[in-house]
Amino acid sequence: MFRDRLRSEKLWDRIVTADEAALLITDGMAVGMSGFTRAGEAKAVPLALAERARRDPLKITLMTGASLGHNLDRTLVEAHVIARRMPFQSDPVMREAINAGDVMFIDQHLSETVESLRAADSSRRSTSPSSKRPQSQKMAASCRPRPSEIRLASRFSPRK
8 A cells, every 4th residue: 555655665664564663662762743633643653552551561751743632642641651741732631640640741832842852952962972872762862851941841720
């Protein structure tokens, strides 16, 4: 199916199933996903990750470009995958987990997230020798915002 859309045959062997992609995500990683409700959210890999986490528990930091559809945030929270979430969410189940202290939520304007990540990445490259670390660890470390870069870590109270 993908071969009619992916013109470079050199890339065909890099295509993996959602389950195989979920196995590449390890405990403690910072994971970025597309967002903007159901229209723009990642669909197969997050569900495979939730299924995997039910058998083999792990926690990630999830960063998205905007909100995910309600079902995806809910599925990941119910599978206990999310340790930290930023910069935006709108799911009531996620909000309950944030209020209960089960998920750390970084309430940050969407436009500030990229700048925080860039600042964290450039400061890490200039101050820490990471050439001996595996590439996956370098990427995960570069995506973690430093406390000084996080303007507000808050808990929300649901409106009644």
